[in-house]
Amino acid sequence: MIRWLVGAIGLGVVATHALAADPVEIGIGYLGQAGVKSRLSLVEQPAGNDGIAGARLAIDDNNTTGKFLNQHFSLEELRIADGEDVAKAATALASHNGFVIADLPAEALLKAADALRDRGTVLLNAGSIDDRLREEDCRPNVIHVAPTRSMLADALAQYLVWKQWKRWILVVGSHETDKLYAAALRRAAARFGAKIVQERIFEDTGGARRTDSGVTLIQRQMPVFTQQAPAYDVLVAADESEVFASYLPYRTWDPRPVAGSAGLVPTSWDAAHDQWGAIQMQNRFIKLNSRRMTALDMQAWTAVRMIGEATSRTNSSQPKPVFDFLKGPDFSIAAFKGQRLTLRDWNLQLRQPILLVDGRMVVSVSPQEGFLHQVSELDTLGVDRPETRCKLQ
Amino acid sequence: MWRRCLLSGLAVWLAVVPPASAFMAYVSNEKSNTVSVIDTDNWTVTKTIKVGQRPRGIEFTRNGKFVLVAVGDDDTIQVIDVATQRVVDSLPSGPDPELFTQDAAGKILYVANENDNTVTVIDLEKRARVGDIQVGVEPEGMAISPDGKILINTSETTNMAHFIDTATRQIVANVLVDARPRFAEFKRDGTELWVSSEIGGTVSVIDPAKRVVTGKITFSIPGLRREAIQPVGIGMTKDGKTAFIALGPANRIAVVDAASHAVTKYLLVGQRVWHMAFTPDEKYLLVTNGVSNDVSVIDVAAQKVIKTIQVGELPWGIAIAQP
Numbered sequence: 001m002i003r004w005l006v007g008a009i010g011l012g013v014v015a016t017h018a019l020a021a022d023p024v025e026i027g028i029g030y031l032g033q034a035g036v037k038s039r040l041s042l043v044e045q046p047a048g049n050d051g052i053a054g055a056r057l058a059i060d061d062n063n064t065t066g067k068f069l070n071q072h073f074s075l076e077e078l079r080i081a082d083g084e085d086v087a088k089a090a091t092a093l094a095s096h097n098g099f100v101i102a103d104l105p106a107e108a109l110l111k112a113a114d115a116l117r118d119r120g121t122v123l124l125n126a127g128s129i130d131d132r133l134r135e136e137d138c139r140p141n142v143i144h145v146a147p148t149r150s151m152l153a154d155a156l157a158q159y160l161v162w163k164q165w166k167r168w169i170l171v172v173g174s175h176e177t178d179k180l181y182a183a184a185l186r187r188a189a190a191r192f193g194a195k196i197v198q199e200r201i202f203e204d205t206g207g208a209r210r211t212d213s214g215v216t217l218i219q220r221q222m223p224v225f226t227q228q229a230p231a232y233d234v235l236v237a238a239d240e241s242e243v244f245a246s247y248l249p250y251r252t253w254d255p256r257p258v259a260g261s262a263g264l265v266p267t268s269w270d271a272a273h274d275q276w277g278a279i280q281m282q283n284r285f286i287k288l289n290s291r292r293m294t295a296l297d298m299q300a301w302t303a304v305r306m307i308g309e310a311t312s313r314t315n316s317s318q319p320k321p322v323f324d325f326l327k328g329p330d331f332s333i334a335a336f337k338g339q340r341l342t343l344r345d346w347n348l349q350l351r352q353p354i355l356l357v358d359g360r361m362v363v364s365v366s367p368q369e370g371f372l373h374q375v376s377e378l379d380t381l382g383v384d385r386p387e388t389r390c391k392l393q
Numbered sequence: 394m395w396r397r398c399l400l401s402g403l404a405v406w407l408a409v410v411p412p413a414s415a416f417m418a419y420v421s422n423e424k425s426n427t428v429s430v431i432d433t434d435n436w437t438v439t440k441t442i443k444v445g446q447r448p449r450g451i452e453f454t455r456n457g458k459f460v461l462v463a464v465g466d467d468d469t470i471q472v473i474d475v476a477t478q479r480v481v482d483s484l485p486s487g488p489d490p491e492l493f494t495q496d497a498a499g500k501i502l503y504v505a506n507e508n509d510n511t512v513t514v515i516d517l518e519k520r521a522r523v524g525d526i527q528v529g530v531e532p533e534g535m536a537i538s539p540d541g542k543i544l545i546n547t548s549e550t551t552n553m554a555h556f557i558d559t560a561t562r563q564i565v566a567n568v569l570v571d572a573r574p575r576f577a578e579f580k581r582d583g584t585e586l587w588v589s590s591e592i593g594g595t596v597s598v599i600d601p602a603k604r605v606v607t608g609k610i611t612f613s614i615p616g617l618r619r620e621a622i623q624p625v626g627i628g629m630t631k632d633g634k635t636a637f638i639a640l641g642p643a644n645r646i647a648v649v650d651a652a653s654h655a656v657t658k659y660l661l662v663g664q665r666v667w668h669m670a671f672t673p674d675e676k677y678l679l680v681t682n683g684v685s686n687d688v689s690v691i692d693v694a695a696q697k698v699i700k701t702i703q704v705g706e707l708p709w710g711i712a713i714a715q716p
Contacts, residue, residue: 061530061550061551064510064529064530064551065529065530065548065550065551065552065553068529068551068553068555068564068567069567277531277549277573280489280507280508280531280549283489283508284508305550309552309572312552312569313569332572332592332593333572334549334550334552334572334573334591334592338642339592339620339621339623340572340592340593340594340620376618376620377618377620378620
């Protein structure tokens with residue numbers, strides 16, 4: 001007993017003087033693709049450090065906290081070019097980092113996850129919104145910080161229905177991701193009582209995104225493309241490929257609002273978001289990166305902060321206890337969304353409110369009032385537990 | 394300039410001193426950029442004072458002659474002369490000041506600066522910044538121990554209560570609490586420190602001597618989802634028996650037995666209830682309701698809401714007089 005007491009006192013002393021010792025190192029890898037996707041709008045053109053800039057800010061935030069806990073965080077970035085072996089890259093990153101933030105398309109993410117499965121490395125998906133990663137292709141070693149396509153579609157649908165804009169025309173791009181978004185929007189319409197009165201496909205015929213006489217042509221094309229529509233309230237565009245949606249606002253044949261991939265857009269974050277203390281976050285980000293914060297930046301910030309939160313709560317730098325804490329009932333994270341964010345235990349998807357933005361302002365935040373749920377109103381967004389096709393393990 | 398104001402202010406203040414029973418409550422309206430002055434005799438707004446941008450933290454100076462209000466977007470703390478009800482000066486607070494606290498003598502002001510992870514130390518007489526203390530991410534809540542030896546700062550993203558030695562201005566302990574700690578309050582006898590966690594939805598009870606969390610106050614309101622319960626402001630009666638905790642978007646004040654830490658009652662107030670202040674006689678507790686743009690008046694003995702007063706937009710902080 002006395003020996004135990006002495007031991008305890010010894011521990012207390014160690015704890016108080018812990019700051020003198022070398023801090024515990026916590027390495028986080030960031031695995032992304034080389035190059036950025038082009039956007040129709042020049043102001044939306046992603047910066048070269050889109051995503052990782054948010055991770056870097058979270059590393060700074062974690063280190064400010066880590067100062068008091070004797071923990072130190074570092075970030076290692078790895079970019080893979082088209083055709084490069086993602087499994088090899090992920091394994092290389094995981095050899096000196098217990099955690100990897102992934103900004104990868106679905107197929108590459110699955111390869112990385114499977115390569116790391118037996119190492120005990122925790123993968124945090126910050127970039128891919130594909131539902132299948134949380135459903136039929138879910139993996140037990142992947143936490144999803146990015147919202148799903150169905151969460152985004154549901155967030156938009158709830159608002160449009162609340163606004164009584166229930167008759168939609170759905171315009172779908174001709175690429176695979178456009179079709180996936182359209183499917184999520186169809187599902188959302190059916191769930192929340194909107195009606196798709198007509199669907200149109202906008203074929204991508206190729207060509208340059210920017211030309212000197214672009215506007216004249218677009219001004220003729222878009223009204224023609226949207227004419228002879230049945231009576232509708234809102235045009236919903238599914239164009240993740242950035243081919244046409246941004247050309248639609250103010251150019252539809254009938255004077256109607258546009259939503260989806262342009263106009264009113266559902267997103268996890270926007271540079272205009274300033275509620276719930278978000279202004280501090282925006283200021284911190286701008287100070288560090290000299291540009292505004294995007295949704296991908298925020299998703300990466302949240303992923304790194306989740307690791308920081310779990311390491312501070314568990315006082316551990318090891319992936320296993322950290323991962324167990326993240327999956328457990330005590331985990332929640334504050335991310336300037338007005339409420340705590342938690343993980344869906346059936347597929348490790350982060351529950352989160354979704355912002356609806358018009359490019360200049362945050363118009364609304366979903367879930368909308370009145371869409372009720374027996375567990376969490378955040379579960380009115382996306383695929384819920386009873387419908388899930390995910391079986392972890 | 395300010396010292397001269399102090400003197401002339403005192404003269405005017407003596408001349409217009411209201412009847413003994415009346416108190417003046419000062420409410421910062423975050424969106425209107427104003428401070429509403431409420432006469433607690435007839436519960437009416439008698440004056441609306443224009444201040445800087447985004448007024449939040451608000452307190453009387455210890456001598457009761459001035460009201461200090463943090464105007465975050467102007468990166469300063471403004472000084473309102475109680476006698477003339479005008480802004481007469483400003484203090485060098487550091488960027489984006491939000492909440493602050495003073496030492497017992499009213500000489501030193503400690504300010505939480507949300508934007509640069511520091512607590513700024515200001516000499517009130519010299520109006521000079523005399524020090525900075527590096528704390529966690531997004532410092533917010535501030536409290537000073539009854540013996541004046543320990544300053545508490547809570548940091549919203551680091552999720553800690555930092556214990557700062559006021560003599561050395563060094564951090565001596567860090568206590569982890571639940572997510573987004575907003576406000577810290579000591580019991581008068583110094584036996585407990587309470588810290589509210591807005592996103593965590595709890596109030597941590599900390600033993601200030603051992604510097605460990607010894608208990609947590611939790612809330613549950615039938616028909617309300619857990620996420621809507623977001624504790625922020627805390628008020629405790631001088632006898633240390635009863636505490637009131639503002640629950641933000643739950644639109645309620647929890648009445649807590651401060652000894653057992655059990656919630657005894659929920660009082661329905663306005664929308665997004667934030668901060669609070671007692672009248673000096675402790676007969677009334679006034680709470681700010683951000684979204685409904687009003688202040689609820691609670692009869693402390695009866696534990697009942699008796700009145701609602703319209704103020705400016707997004708009322709945030711409130712000060713009535715020095716406790």
